[in-house]
Amino acid sequence: MTAAVAEFTVDPWDPGYAAALAVEALAELGPTSAELVLDVERDAADWKPIDPPPGTETPEVLLIADGVRRIDARVWVHDPSSPMPTPGIAASFAAGIVECGPAGASLAAVEVGRALFSASAQTPEVKTPHATYRAERASGPSMDELSLALQRQVTQLEVDLAVRHRSRGDDLLLVDGPLRGRTHLPRTVGYIKTHHAAYLPGPQSSVVSALSPGQRTPVFLMGTSWRRHAWYVRLPVGSAAPWAGIARCEAGAELPADEVVRLADALTLVLPSLAGVDYKDPRAPQNLVPIGGLEKLLRHRLGDPRLLYRALRGAAGS
Structure with missing residues (x-):
């Protein structure tokens, strides 16, 4: 058997x-x-x-929106009023829209943002020779809370692009x-x-x-x-x-x-x-093919992570 x-x-x-x-x-x-x-x-x-x-x-027109994110550096925010530094992240993110219609697919919009996320009220804006990271408050110091604050920025950027670039009533x-x-x-x-x-x-x-x-x-x-x-x-x-x-x-x-x-x-x-x-x-x-192509483009638009990391260390004096 x-x-x-x-x-x-x-x-x-x-x-x-x-x-x-x-x-x-x-x-x-x-x-x-x-x-x-x-x-x-x-x-x-x-x-x-x-x-x-x-x-x-x-x-007749399908718009496809996507966003990407990347942590460029983990940071510590030093608040003079606190005995302990607060953890944070410096991150780059981008969003874009692809328009799919009778003539094929084309890039409709792309925007890149950068921010330093921390739960500290003293979170600073960081300017480097290659990029500026605006200050954004997170709800707490944990990595989950920092990641959620970053994802909210990606989502908001997608929403802003969609609102600005939707001109048709039937898309x-x-x-x-x-x-x-x-x-x-x-x-x-x-x-x-x-x-x-x-x-x-x-x-x-x-x-x-x-x-x-x-x-x-x-x-x-x-x-x-x-x-x-x-x-x-x-x-x-x-x-x-x-x-x-x-x-x-x-x-x-x-x-x-x-x-x-x-x-x-x-x-x-x-x-x-x-x-x-x-x-x-x-x-x-x-x-989807438009999503894969858009993700690749957006990651390229985030810039060289090694260059940005060195710039952040230089701005921090380390």
């Missing part, structure tokens, strides 16, 4: 990155603590993969990452390519696994520390790994359900043509 041989699949993402579906998420495929309303578009018992219906309208803005902090922007969808939690109960989660490329799940409402509409979509992928090619999209909780359904159908049609390819991008297909 021949012993059964265990089968396996290889996750298509480069092992240098976290898996598209984190291991801890696999352990949470049962009920989660997230608030869920599953019958927004269909009854929870009637969930099945959805194909966008014939005649679905797609936006659609896709932001790379959760929609949090940007729910007030009209016609805007968050795009999440890495899953750190599996929010759906088992029966609905199995629908995600059953998606074919170009299909989506029904729209649902979810609430953690904030509420939003969401749905999952599968991009073209050749792997059979769990949730390969799966991305989650988010729209504002205040939007009418029929409007969110139209957004979901439109993006399910548009996204496959923008999917990354594995021989060019280790995070394909979820890392």
Whole structure:
């Protein structure tokens, strides 16, 4: 009698990155603590993969926004009124927008910012020969609090660019990452390519696994520390790994359900043509081609980290 041989699949993402579906998420495929309303578009018992219906309208212009960040140096802020220095970070960050339309994709806007983040009221502005780091207060001295203050600046920069560069009333803005902090922007969808939690109960989660490329799940409402509409979509992928090619999209909780359904159908049609390819991008297909190109450009715009580090040390007198 021949012993059964265990089968396996290889996750298509480069092992240098976290898996598209984190291991801890696999352990949470049962009920989660997230608030869920599953019958927004269909009854929870009637969930099945959805194909966008014939005649679905797609936006003539899709704007894709993304941001990057980098810590240039860890610093200590010395406050004369305090016996101990306060930790901080000097960071560079940038945001940009790519416009995708009938003529192809083009860069619409790029902006770079730099700041020194610390919980100290004495956080200084730092000027060097190569860059100026403005002073920004963080809510606390821990690395998590400093990182959150930095991420808020990246998000705000993306919002500012989107507000300044949206001149049409029929465009659609896709932001790379959760929609949090940007729910007030009209016609805007968050795009999440890495899953750190599996929010759906088992029966609905199995629908995600059953998606074919170009299909989506029904729209649902979810609430953690904030509420939003969401749905999952599968991009073209050749792997059979769990949730390969799966991305989650988010729209504002205040939007009418029929409007969110139209957004979901439109993006399910548009996204496959923008999917990354594995021989060019280790995070394909979820890392869309315009996002990958924009990230590369933005990181270049941040400047030489060694030069900036030496400049910061020079400004500190060390």
